[in-house]
Amino acid sequence: MDVEQFRKAGYAAIDRICDYYTTLQSQPVSSSVQPGYLAPLLPTQPPTQGEDFSIIAADYDKYIMPGLTHWQHPSFFAYFPTAASFEGILGDLYATAAPHPGFNWSCSPASTELEAIVMDWAAKLLGLAPAFHNACGTGGGALQTTASDSALVAAVAARERFVSTHSESDAQTPLNSLVIYVTTQTHSLGLKAARVLGLQVRALEVTTEDRYALRGETLRAALEEDLAVGRKPFILMATVGTTSSGAVDNLPEIQAVLADYPEIWLHIDAAWAGIALCCPETRDELYLDAINAAADSFCTNFHKWGLVNFDASTLWVRDRLTLTRALDITPPFLRTAHGDSGAVIDYRNWHLALGRRFRSLKLWFVLRGFGVQGFQAHVRAGIKLNNTFNALLANSEVLQLITPPSLALTVFRAAPKSTPNGRAGAEAEIEKEKDGNELTHLNALNASFFARLARRPDLAITQTVLNGVFCVRFAIGAARTTEAHVRAAFEVIEEEARAVVKEDLEARETATAAVVHV
Missing domain, CATH: 3.40.640.10 (Type I PLP-dependent aspartate aminotransferase-like (Major domain))
Structure with missing residues (x-):
């Protein structure tokens, strides 16, 4: 590839990146491919002669993009955010152009x-x-x-x-x-x-x-x-x-x-x-x-x-x-x-x-591009969105906060209406649960709850265990996440929680009826 070929391919790459971010919200958050999907799609050895870069770029769209999990998606709430800014992308590009x-x-x-x-x-x-x-x-x-x-x-x-x-x-x-x-x-x-x-x-x-x-x-x-x-x-x-x-x-x-x-x-x-x-x-x-x-x-x-x-x-x-x-x-x-x-x-x-x-080049580009106020606005927006999520959670009949929210992170679980909400109520209830079988039962219920969430293509979310309590984590931080995305995610989460709690209550009623019948 000579300079002019690189110039042409570079313009096309920037266009692809811009299109990617423009359409990102309409894509599924997580990949739906199965393990081993890529090997049958690619040759078993490199080409004998070099290929035209337009073909290579097209194959990136065809074979690689379907296997990506979109961490910058506005409905990505798993793990913690992985930052991506155009300033950072350009910093990486400049740094890669003069490698040492x-x-x-x-x-x-x-x-x-x-x-x-x-x-x-x-x-x-x-x-x-x-x-x-x-x-x-x-x-x-x-x-x-x-x-x-x-x-x-x-x-x-x-x-x-x-x-x-x-x-x-x-x-x-x-x-x-x-x-x-x-x-x-x-x-x-x-x-x-x-x-x-x-x-x-x-x-x-x-x-x-x-x-x-x-x-x-x-x-x-x-x-x-x-x-x-x-x-x-x-x-x-x-x-x-x-x-x-x-x-x-x-x-x-x-x-x-x-x-x-x-x-x-x-x-x-x-x-x-x-x-x-x-x-x-x-x-x-x-x-x-x-x-x-x-x-x-x-x-x-x-x-x-x-x-x-x-x-x-x-x-x-x-x-x-x-x-x-x-x-x-x-x-x-x-x-x-x-x-x-x-x-x-x-x-x-x-x-x-x-x-x-x-690496310092991209950090320099980002610090200059956003400035102190830009950084602060980004962080404050994540915290504010998490407060919105917690306000919704506090009014839910099927979701329970496990520990106080931390900045832009919330940890919660599905629980029947009879289980107290709020930190004090949750802590007291969990301690009582540990003395009997209720904690084991709720952990199994929440494992099913998380499995339902994990199968959904419209958001990404992760699980954890806090001192024996199975929980779900909701982490905000993607630069393109808005209140609308948080509210939409909450609706999905509550919908799945209602379904799993309903199934659990029906199973308990069936089991109780069977015991009474005997």
Whole structure:
């Protein structure tokens, strides 16, 4: 393909993308293909000679599009949103047009320097303290692929700091005694980091009464118990906005406990909810002051709620030297005068891989294209839409809120009219259910309820389990979602809930009649 052929194909690609977003609302949210659908449609080996790109693009429409789940669809309410903005698309395009591995400053000076600048922009957008800014010279931030990578990088740094500062009889601390702390609601990234590093992990229990947040007394009891038997907790992965319920661990209490254990690294996983820190009114409930005072590292994903196309996970650390000491491997062929002098950042030492993409370009495009007010408006719109959904849910006779809504996330279940609505009523009812068979019965009912929802092509939604209670999650955040989409989704959800509750009541009546007859 020469320049003019590329120009023509590029125009056609932009047209296709524009058509895609123009017609997105009219498409099913989820793909209806079956596993293995693609292999019979494509050749078993690549073509011997190159094909005309118009044919390739047509085959994309014919074979690939039917297998896509449309995460940017306005009726996508599953998992958490995956951001997509035209500014981000163009940023990716420009970055791809001038590819480089980015492992040091010399690879492309603009890549490193822009990342340092936009990470400080992003830190200021979210209200992070100057200690986390690259400009301060001691802390700083770097772009990672995902929050899982950010957690793993933080664990590596925390392990290095702990081992280097602890000795037993002049010998290093045995690695098999080290323990990663998470909670029973922490994302699987904590368990995966432990598996990759070959370390122990302990999941601390959280309760319904505490809204699934880690409390200080639970942390202190676990620390005392583990230290008494020779285990050495070295990092706590606390969460601001858990995946299942949106819970926020009680960071002020955690801060108070860890003041007595300064060797323990506090990593904050705010992959989804951290973006909401751009709005000053959310900062108290998300404990920004405690983050700024106590966190050793903080992560949030701009590729979730933050309008930047996947992938763009942002990780900040309070002490960059701890991170780079843990990850700096510099063979002779990577040495440069600028790097040896310390005059520049070599971002290869801030993550696991050697090479890295020019992600900062799309973050720069998006931050400039939307500005602070645009970001705030986007986040506030999601929260407002979730409030609308909760107002509808509160008046439902067949739907029950399980835990208070978190920003733009709601967790609920189907339940008969006799089951109390609202948080206090739900919690009391669930506790009574656990003493008998009613919880098991309602969990089975809700598994059927979710199965009905999962089969529908007009919305996407996900399930979870909160301390034994089967629930359904409703997460808002797609840029094109409006109140009309939320109301339409609620009507579908309530319709399916009414159907499954009706079937359940009829089955119970039939069973009761059969017993009476006998």
